[in-house]
Amino acid sequence: MNAIPIELPLDEALRMIDFARLVAIRWDAIPWCLVLDMDAPVSEATDAPLRRLWIVFDGVSDVTWRLDRARLPNGCLLASAGQVTTEADGGQIFEARTMVPSFDGNDLVQPAAHETLRVHAKRVIGIASGAVSAFSANEIGLERRRAIASDEEMTRVAVAAVQTDERD
DSSP: OOOOOEEEOHHHHHHHTTTOEEEEEESSSSTTEEEEEEEEESSSSTTOOEEEEEEEEESOOEEEOOOTTBOOBTBEEEOSOOEEEEOTTSOEEEEEEEEEEEEETTEEEEEEEEEEEEEEESEEEEEEOSSOBOOOSSOOOHHHHHHHSOHHHHHHHHHHHHHHHHHO
16 A cells, blocks of 8 residues: 655645644654644545655744643544645744634533744755555554555655755
8 A cells, every 4th residue: 555655835735734634743753843644635525545744844943722621532623624834034934724622621612713834944844655544534543544645755755855854
């Protein structure tokens, strides 16, 4: 099932975020980078196959995401395409709306509060698996995610993209 992951044009990666499930926020994948590890549908169809998607932030200076009383055992959904704006100093600000459930004890207070995830970084890079997996209403599971694209394959492409940007 493995097909080599690819670096995506940023605008394409940002569009893929819409209705993606954020399953991990990772500091361990690439030195000095933050990674949003997601399962992203390949289309807007309700049962669209899923692709593994990483949004890589190189040179992170700030992360803001209100998660008051949230529980995210199965990740959270991103409720909009991402947006990146460039600051005067060349840095980038990534923003995406998320659907975050709020709880009071064990009682669900608000099924899907919309909160904005905002990350300030030197640059933002999108990496996607070349392979896809069949749709799953919940998460697709770690074994299937790694069959789509292993952490090592995603990391290899992401590191190359970060190093290429550093040389430019």
